Amino acid sequence: MLEAKVQHMKEQNRTLRMMVEIMSKKCQKLQLHVQEINNAESEFSTAQKASQIFVKIPPNDNSLIVKDGYEWKKYGQKKTTKDNPSPRAYYKCALAPTCPVKKKVQRSIQDKSIVVATYEGKHNHGFPFRDLFKPSSATPEASIMDNDLPMTNISNDINIDLCLCNRVPTDVTDKQHKDGGSNIKVLECVSSLLKDPNFIKPLAEAVVLSINTQSKQVGLNLSLGLPQPHLSK
């Protein structure tokens, strides 16, 4: 009877894994599509330059590092801005030497548990799916399957990228408040899901499994607005 439960769990796990595989493939497709759209629009108008995303990072670390799948080389930091006393960091895309993309990262003034990252420019190279899976062999998937590993391990290692959900085309200034509204909705929706360990744990496991089996490598660390259990706004 216990074994039956285990079997059932494995079944569920497998279906989840398949779903995740499908989703990741769709995600790749979407990434490509976004690139195409960006390229197409860049041919028409150079208007779309800066986008803003909001990432929750509890203020326990001041590192101001936002992992979003790309690699960034920090080239500057301001201790203080006029309207925002928190430090602001300047990054440049380091994946291609010729890539002109820059981003600014600064903790929000209204909600200090949220970090605002402002991207400007478009990558002249593809999204580095392959490089996401760093060659650290680490835990074989069997251990995840067989062990009843605590979720803390997973959640520390895995961050899911929701940046696309928060992505905001067009210029920043005008859209600022509008962004706030939509992003709050997104955050509420996401957090309500993420509050539930019964949802997030199998998902995380399935993600790990899928990644491990797909790429035979581990170390994915996308970034994301994370479960902030009680964020009022």
Next chain:
DNA sequence: CGGCTTTGACCCGCGC
């Protein structure tokens, strides 16, 4: 030893 972060200096556009 090499690459990345740190950090103050520097630059440059803008308003007065």
Next chain:
DNA sequence: GCGCGGGTCAAAGCCG
């Protein structure tokens, strides 16, 4: 011209 403020440079430092 001058001061201010955001953005960038690059020498020094740090770390594996």
